[in-house]
Each structure stands twice: as structure tokens, then as C-alpha cells.
Amino acid sequence: MVDNSFIENRIHPKIRLNSICPYFTMFPITFPYSVLLNAKKTDVVFDPFCGRGTTNFASRLLGLKSYGVDSNPVAQAVAQAKLVNVKREEVNKLCSDILFNFEPKHVPSSEFWEWAYHAETLINICKLRDFFLEKDQLNDVEIALRAIVLGTLHGPIMKTQASYLSNQMPRTFSTKPNYSVNYWKANQLIPNYVNLLQLVEKKTVYFFNDDLPETTDGEIILGDSRWVGNVFEDKFDWIVTSPPYFGMSTYKQDQWLRNWFLGDKDDVDYSSKQQLVHWSEKSFVISLSQVWSNAANKCNPSAKLVIRFGALPSKSKKTPQELIEESLSLSNCNWQIENIQSAGKPISSNRQANQFKNAAGSYVEEIDVFAHLN
Ligand SMILES: C[S@@+](CC[C@H](N)C(=O)[O-])C[C@H]1O[C@@H](n2cnc3c(N)ncnc32)[C@H](O)[C@@H]1O
Numbered sequence: 001m002v003d004n005s006f007i008e009n010r011i012h013p014k015i016r017l018n019s020i021c022p023y024f025t026m027f028p029i030t031f032p033y034s035v036l037l038n039a040k041k042t043d044v045v046f047d048p049f050c051g052r053g054t055t056n057f058a059s060r061l062l063g064l065k066s067y068g069v070d071s072n073p074v075a076q077a078v079a080q081a082k083l084v085n086v087k088r089e090e091v092n093k094l095c096s097d098i099l100f101n102f103e104p105k106h107v108p109s110s111e112f113w114e115w116a117y118h119a120e121t122l123i124n125i126c127k128l129r130d131f132f133l134e135k136d137q138l139n140d141v142e143i144a145l146r147a148i149v150l151g152t153l154h155g156p157i158m159k160t161q162a163s164y165l166s167n168q169m170p171r172t173f174s175t176k177p178n179y180s181v182n183y184w185k186a187n188q189l190i191p192n193y194v195n196l197l198q199l200v201e202k203k204t205v206y207f208f209n210d211d212l213p214e215t216t217d218g219e220i221i222l223g224d225s226r227w228v229g230n231v232f233e234d235k236f237d238w239i240v241t242s243p244p245y246f247g248m249s250t251y252k253q254d255q256w257l258r259n260w261f262l263g264d265k266d267d268v269d270y271s272s273k274q275q276l277v278h279w280s281e282k283s284f285v286i287s288l289s290q291v292w293s294n295a296a297n298k299c300n301p302s303a304k305l306v307i308r309f310g311a312l313p314s315k316s317k318k319t320p321q322e323l324i325e326e327s328l329s330l331s332n333c334n335w336q337i338e339n340i341q342s343a344g345k346p347i348s349s350n351r352q353a354n355q356f357k358n359a360a361g362s363y364v365e366e367i368d369v370f371a372h373l374n
Helices: 030-036 054-061 073-081 088-101 111-116 119-133 140-152 177-186 196-207 256-261 281-296 320-330
Strands: 044-047 065-070 218-222 236-241 299-309 335-342 367-373
Touching: 030 054, 030 236, 044 054, 054 065, 054 218, 054 236, 065 073, 073 140, 073 218, 073 256, 088 119, 088 140, 088 196, 111 119, 111 177, 119 140, 119 196, 140 196, 140 256, 281 299, 281 320, 299 320, 320 335, 320 367
Parallel strands: 044 065, 044 236, 065 218, 236 299
Antiparallel strands: 299 367, 335 367
16 A cells, blocks of 8 residues: 555655745645556546646656646746756756846846845846747756745745745735835835855755656646647646636736846736636637537546635626536537535635635635536
């Protein structure tokens, strides 16, 4: 009997890599892992809303090939890191080579940037940013280093050793420039110098440790799952995913600093291209049905679909179950629902349900939907 108890322990060396960078509304690794325990070794897994790649990392833990798509560049960059095969010395060396030999082409300057980072720390961040932006394609070591920087770009100031590069900020989302500056000024928070190389060295020991399981094949694609074409080498046997809730369309803006590191402009971009449509429940259901239909075309016969989903009571008139049932039926692809069950009480502060607990003023229960292709 294989002992799977490690999956409950977020800091177990085998699964630490999954938390290399927080991501708004990620689901717990236990969910895709427990679903995929039922997969055959040759099965191929797909997540059309892969976020930080939790499903892909669960697939890796189980030796399964997996693919992911997400329309947010931060999600793609973080999810890609879940599939890399690197030695920590290689990542440290790359970081040191860039910091000592590379000059940044652009260093942003505004009140926000002056308060967000110590001037020298910002120059070092920009060296790495420009190095990555010059590349058409990144290798595994580069993907790993980029994800570490994304994960440390902002977060709380620690009393002892620095764990994040920024002035005080949440780690899960980037606060808007005006709000941040006012907060730092009001609290007299001056950004400290952070030694980026030392921080990377500390993180590589933690994330790329010797217990990390062998990588598995797969690919993470930046795109819109409603339309993404036949770019995959394989047909899928499992889709394990969690779509955004209806009304939840600010993934890019909430990650604007990390998106800046990936090449966006020096301020928040409020456009929401390549997202599901959130104007009305009807348009949302239609765009979700397009994802199920597009995915069905890439599946093997009798493929399984497992969806975790919820709702914001302030935005939705319909229940999560009604929205999913309608979207599956509209997809016209014979997705047959086998079972729908409560996902239980949210336990992690990062789950979609909890993000809105306070704003919505009430507890949002998520559901797990189990279906297969008929
Ligand atoms: C609930 S999150 C998924 C979180 C993921 N399960 C995890 O653990 O990180 C939903 C994701 O869907 C992505 N998304 C929204 N519309 C999309 C679309 N049309 N195509 C692909 N991804 C989309 C968002 O960027 C977001 O990352």
C-alpha cells in the first residue's frame, strides 16, 4: 500500500514546489490528487483553467502526463514551474550570472516604485525581468528562477530574515498603486534592501529539494480555453478543473505586479480580454459551455470531467449546480453528470469561496461535479 498521507502536509518536501508562488483562488492539492488516484498510469490529464498548476502538480506526483491552459500569464509562468526538472545549483548560478553580468534596460520610476522596493533591489529585479523578456523560449532552469522571483516579488515584511522583495504587501494579490503608497506613507514603511541572490538560494533549497518527485511530460499553454486549438500531442482521459466563479474576472489586475514582471506596463491594466464572459449569468454559462465543448473534442471516449465550483451570493441568482448543469447541457457534447457533492467547508484562505466570504457576508459552499463523456 502506498502511503499518501504526505499530501495533507503542505510543507512536506515532496509537495513544497506547489506553493512556489501563491495564486488567487487556487484549490488544495488534495482535491486533484484524490481524484487522480483513480487514473491509470497511461492516462493524460488536462486542466483548462489551470491557474498555478495544482492539477498538473498532482499529476506529476502520480506519474501522469498533464496539460494546462490559462489566460493569465502569471498562472502560465507559475504552472510551468510545476513541471520542471532542475538542480538547485543551476538555478542559483543562473541568478548570480544575471545579477553580475546583466544591465537592466528599463527601471520603472514613479512614487509607487520608490516606495515599493529599495532602489538597489528594484534594479536587480529589473535585471532578471529584462533577461527573461529578451528570451523567446525559456528552459527549465529559467522557468524555475522566474517562478521563484514571482513568488517573492511581494509579501509581508518578516521580523528576522527577508522572505519577500517588496515593502509590506499581501503575498496573494498586488495592491493598487495609490492605495499602497498611502498605506506605506501612513505607516512610515520604508522599503528595506533585500539580497535577491541570497533569497533565491534560500528558496531553491526549500522548493527544489531531493524529495521532489521525477517530472512528468506535459505542457502549459497561455490561451483562452474557449478557443484553444489542437496544439496538444495527446487526447485527454481526465479533466480536473475549477472555473472562475461567475463575476470573478479580475485575475490579471489582482496580479498586476507579477504581470508587470512578465512584461506588462508599469501600472495596472484594467482590460479583461481572454476571460470568460461575466456580463450576465447567461453569457457566462454560454462561454463556460464553449470550454466544455472545446475540451470534449480533445478527449478520448469516456473521458472523465471533475469540476470544483462555487458562487458569489452577491452576484449569482443561480446556484453553482444550476450554472454547471446548464453549461454542460449547452455544450452539446454528451457530458453525462454522474454525481454532484458538496466540497465541504473551505479550509484554506485561498479558496475562491473564502476570498469572498467577507464581501458576500455569507458562507459560500462549493460543489464537486463528476461527469464523463458518453
Ligand atoms: C479558479 S482559478 C483556477 C485555480 C487553479 N485550480 C489553481 O489551483 O491554481 C480559474 C482560472 O481560470 C483562468 N481563466 C479565466 N478565463 C479563462 C479562459 N477563458 N481560458 C483560460 N483560463 C481562464 C483564470 O486566469 C484563473 O487562473
